[in-house]
Amino acid sequence: MSTVQTMSHPIIERCEQLYEDLSLNYVRDQTNATGRKAFGFMPVYFPREIVYASGLLPVGLMGAGDLLEIIKGDAYFQSYICHIPRSTVEMGLSGHLDCLSGMAFPAICDVIRNLSGMWKIMFPQKESIYFDVPQNFDPQIGGHYLVEELKQLAVRMSKISGKPVTHEALHAAIALYNTHREWVMKCYAQRSKKPWEVPTSELYLLMRAGLILDVQEHIEMMKAYLESVADLDRKPMDNARVVLTGSFCEQPPIGLIRSLERAGCYIVDDDWVLIHRWIKQAIPTQGDPFQNLADAYLKHSMDAPFKYQPERKGHQLKQCFIENRAAGVLFCAPSFCDPALLDRPMIQKFMEAEGIPYTSFKYAENTGQYQVIKEQAGTFSDSLKLWGEA
Amino acid sequence: MKTVGIDVGSSSIKFVMMEGETILAKHQEKMRRRDPKHVAEEGFQFLCSSAGVDPSEVVYIATTGEGEMVTFRTGHFYGMTTHARGGLYLNPDARAALDVGALHARAVLMNERGRVLQYKMTSQCASGSGQFLENISRYLGTSVDEIGLISTQSKNPEPCSSICAVLAETDVINMVSRGIKTADILKGIHLSIAGRLMKLLKACKAEGTVILTGGLSQDKGLLACLAELTEAEEQKKGSLPFQFTSHPDAVLAGAIGAAIWAAFRAKRFQEQIGA
Numbered sequence: 001m002s003t004v005q006t007m008s009h010p011i012i013e014r015c016e017q018l019y020e021d022l023s024l025n026y027v028r029d030q031t032n033a034t035g036r037k038a039f040g041f042m043p044v045y046f047p048r049e050i051v052y053a054s055g056l057l058p059v060g061l062m063g064a065g066d067l068l069e070i071i072k073g074d075a076y077f078q079s080y081i082c083h084i085p086r087s088t089v090e091m092g093l094s095g096h097l098d099c100l101s102g103m104a105f106p107a108i109c110d111v112i113r114n115l116s117g118m119w120k121i122m123f124p125q126k127e128s129i130y131f132d133v134p135q136n137f138d139p140q141i142g143g144h145y146l147v148e149e150l151k152q153l154a155v156r157m158s159k160i161s162g163k164p165v166t167h168e169a170l171h172a173a174i175a176l177y178n179t180h181r182e183w184v185m186k187c188y189a190q191r192s193k194k195p196w197e198v199p200t201s202e203l204y205l206l207m208r209a210g211l212i213l214d215v216q217e218h219i220e221m222m223k224a225y226l227e228s229v230a231d232l233d234r235k236p237m238d239n240a241r242v243v244l245t246g247s248f249c250e251q252p253p254i255g256l257i258r259s260l261e262r263a264g265c266y267i268v269d270d271d272w273v274l275i276h277r278w279i280k281q282a283i284p285t286q287g288d289p290f291q292n293l294a295d296a297y298l299k300h301s302m303d304a305p306f307k308y309q310p311e312r313k314g315h316q317l318k319q320c321f322i323e324n325r326a327a328g329v330l331f332c333a334p335s336f337c338d339p340a341l342l343d344r345p346m347i348q349k350f351m352e353a354e355g356i357p358y359t360s361f362k363y364a365e366n367t368g369q370y371q372v373i374k375e376q377a378g379t380f381s382d383s384l385k386l387w388g389e390a
Numbered sequence: 391m392k393t394v395g396i397d398v399g400s401s402s403i404k405f406v407m408m409e410g411e412t413i414l415a416k417h418q419e420k421m422r423r424r425d426p427k428h429v430a431e432e433g434f435q436f437l438c439s440s441a442g443v444d445p446s447e448v449v450y451i452a453t454t455g456e457g458e459m460v461t462f463r464t465g466h467f468y469g470m471t472t473h474a475r476g477g478l479y480l481n482p483d484a485r486a487a488l489d490v491g492a493l494h495a496r497a498v499l500m501n502e503r504g505r506v507l508q509y510k511m512t513s514q515c516a517s518g519s520g521q522f523l524e525n526i527s528r529y530l531g532t533s534v535d536e537i538g539l540i541s542t543q544s545k546n547p548e549p550c551s552s553i554c555a556v557l558a559e560t561d562v563i564n565m566v567s568r569g570i571k572t573a574d575i576l577k578g579i580h581l582s583i584a585g586r587l588m589k590l591l592k593a594c595k596a597e598g599t600v601i602l603t604g605g606l607s608q609d610k611g612l613l614a615c616l617a618e619l620t621e622a623e624e625q626k627k628g629s630l631p632f633q634f635t636s637h638p639d640a641v642l643a644g645a646i647g648a649a650i651w652a653a654f655r656a657k658r659f660q661e662q663i664g665a
Contacts, residue, residue: 236659236663237463237464237465238450238464238465238655238659238662239465262458263458264465264466264467264468375468378466378468379468379470379471379506382467382468382471383506385465385467385655385658386467386471386505386651386654386655387505
């Protein structure tokens with residue numbers, strides 16, 4: 001007999017508290033207790049190593065999910081714009097983000113780029129950075145550009161913290177994030193190996209906690225979690241192994257993630273909280289650290305819809321499907337997410353050519369009704385289990 | 391290899407134990423405002439004891455319906471998947487299952503292997519459902535078991551709203567105050583439900599034998615009305631759109647389908663977790 005994974009877990013309970021704490025009380029406590037300032041950033045990729053090396057606490061923000069009523073935020077965006085900028089504006093204007101000394105808006109889409117300008121106007125006293133990344137992956141062109149961007153970023157971080165970003169400090173930060181990445185990979189690998197032991201809803205909350213907590217604390221948290229799940233008597237269920245894709249920016253509410261699991265899906269890989277795994281391998285800790293960070297982005301970062309790689313659409317997903325022994329793919333994207341939804345038809349065409357089954361749906365971070373998506377995912381799971389080899 | 395199917399419905403839970411193509415034991419337990427988890431656990435134990443089987447001998451427990459809350463399940467299958475397979479088990483000629491439960495109804499088309507080809511469900515409104523009929527039987531002072539028989543005695547059925555359960559209940563209250571006979575009221579309701587079910591089947595483009603499954607599958611009044619509407623259609627168009635059938639175990643179709651799919655999955659599941 002098997003059991004459904006409903007038992008509570010103390011580490012995950014703490015992660016859920018952090019997830020629900022839109023006022024970032026952990027960050028406030030840190031800054032009050034140590035005087036260390038905090039710097040926020042939005043999805044997907046931001047070089048946290050530089051923030052950390054400058055002495056600031058990097059804080060990842062992924063919207064307010066379904067936890068905040070949007071009143072002011074809606075006034076800034078048309079109805080055909082996704083939800084994450086609305087909740088981010090709402091959090092900013094209602095004082096939830098006061099503990100941050102600034103915000104970075106990485107290049108992901110026009111909406112987030114425009115939000116960086118709006119943020120400057122809304123919060124002129126705070127640092128607001130638009131962090132652009134190259135779409136040319138030639139080290140002599142895009143690489144040179146990125147190195148200069150990273151150096152400028154280091155200068156701006158130093159101005160906030162009052163501490164210069166030395167090569168030594170940046171090497172140390174890179175080493176620390178290498179360790180962090182290693183433990184993140186271990187968590188994902190364990191989830192793929194035994195998804196009943198590491199439920200996706202728990203892994204997701206664990207990874208979200210990593211956006212708020214100091215990196216060292218999060219490393220210890222991941223170690224403790226992996227140790228603890230090995231001791232729990234969680235039994236496997238006959239669920240369909242699926243890879244989920246399309247949710248790299250605006251995140252689905254945790255209730256929807258749990259519903260997908262209850263619908264009979266073992267999500268064995270996903271692109272939620274992608275920053276932890278964005279760089280796929282350890283970054284060298286010798287030589288010029290800025291060059292190393294730029295090289296890692298150019299050569300060893302994940303494929304994503306917001307990177308211009310027309311000849312590679314779907315290849316990473318197929319590889320992920322094979323490596324994780326998946327039976328199908330869930331295309332799960334936020335409504336009005338241009339990068340995800342423009343890529344979707346191209347990747348689906350590729351999946352069809354490869355004979356990989358998939359189903360597609362959309363959500364918003366504040367989606368409250370899961371039944372339709374649950375039914376769709378559940379019937380997809382049934383079809384994979386019963387007819388997957390037909 | 392023994393498997394169990396548990397179909398958690400809104401008003402009752404159905405249990406079936408199977409070995410190959412043979413039903414070893416079956417059981418149905420009314421919810422009666424109890425915690426469904428406890429009803430499922432007790433029902434499973436009862437099923438095993440009535441079959442003389444130790445629970446540890448069951449290799450796969452499959453749930454369906456609202457069975458996601460059953461903590462001791464091995465796997466879960468969705469209602470259309472299980473009713474299609476269960477309907478096919480009960481009548482191998484069936485190419486559609488019409489599952490009419492307490493809160494909703496759905497038409498499911500399947501092929502000869504039980505693969506779901508198409509399905510349509512009623513919307514949120516409960517007017518085409520068993521729960522609605524139970525409510526009406528309370529207003530009319532009849533028992534649920536009597537509804538079908540009384541309905542078949544009607545000579546002048548009173549038309550009833552087919553859109554909304556709330557409006558239909560108001561209709562019924564008016565009918566009672568106007569002195570309409572109970573049999574005519576019940577048949578009017580049955581005709582209304584049957585009309586909705588026919589629309590579901592047509593929307594799916596159902597053909598051939600349709601097996602009624604779920605809680606209302608043994609309602610003689612509903613079956614008679616479905617037959618009546620089908621005949622009327624035949625007279626109008628010159629051909630029979632589909633033939634309705636049922637089975638004494640049709641209420642258990644979901645649980646039967648779950649138990650059959652459980653047997654199909656049991657070996658593969660063991661292989662997968664061992665991999």
